[in-house]
Amino acid sequence: MEYLRIQGEFPRLVGSAVTLGKFDGVHRGHQKLVEKILKQKEEGAKAVLFAFVASSQMILTAEERERLLEKMGLDVLLECPLDDRIRHMKAEAFVKEILVGDLQASYVAVGEDFRFGFERKGTPGLLTELGRKYGFAVEILPKEMQGSRKISSTYIREELRRGHMEKVAVLLGRNFSVEGIVEHGRGMGHKFLFPTVNLVPSAGKLMPPNGVYVTISRFGERVFRGITNVGYKPTVGEKFLGVETYLFDCDEDLYGQECVVEFLKYQRPEQKFASFEALRSQMNNDVANGKRYFEGR
DSSP: OEEEEEESSSOOOEEEEEEEEOOSSSHHHHHHHHHHHHHHTTTOEEEEEEEEOOOSSSSOHHHHHHHHHHTTTTTTEEEEEOOOHTSSSSSHHHHIIIIIIOOOOEEEEEETTTOBSSGOOOHHHHHHHHHHHHHEEEEEEEEEEEEEEEEHHHHHHHHHHHEEEEEEEEHHHHOOOEEEEEEOOOHHHHHOOOEEEEEETTTBBBBSEEEEEEEEETTEEEEEEEEEEEEETTTOOSSSEEEEEEEOOOOOOTTOOOEEEEEEEEEEEEEOOOOHHHHHHHHHHHHHHHHHTTTTT
């Protein structure tokens, strides 16, 4: 997959099937849009995802989204910052200059709530009209539903901030995860508590509440069950947000390896303990609760 972050001119493509949006999280609704352009790819088109990028924290980092979309089979990922040029470009100019002129779109798929152009005046209806004018097909998809509510990044962010990891997984269509390279901690776990695997999430990654979670950790094809603390480890006194995981059945040295930690269930909030002994006692309880979660699964 070709990954392009627009910093000026757009690339010149040929015969593109394009879907557009913010794609924060690439949730179940977004996946339906991707499926549509992948269907066009089977007919010979180039599958292109056009993502408008804001500066806020994201459910997926740019690197996580790139890897996920590549696995899904996209040809091109275009990330376009919402700068003044894009914000002030009129809807028809955006279609004529970028969708048709640069990307040479033959097919465009968007959600029913998609808006584009200056003052967000571009609607799916207008896009359909412009498709007829400039010669490309347009398909408008209804929102995916979860019960009576539409699936959206806003909905997922709400549930993530509450620590509702099982609900987040349903809305995303996969477990929420954090990726990174295993780093050296201060060694306090090995000396006094439990040996752990440490990751430092990207500053641009939207995280669930600080606390302890039941997780699985992936190292390539290998998968380990465990519990994970998200936070600043107040008993120890760290100064940065960390993701610290105790693996139930692993005593290997994993420093420097790539790891993906998937969050399954929130157990309890992060708290400061009066002593290492009190922290060790609580961690024993956390481990026991985590292992019970996996029983029978």
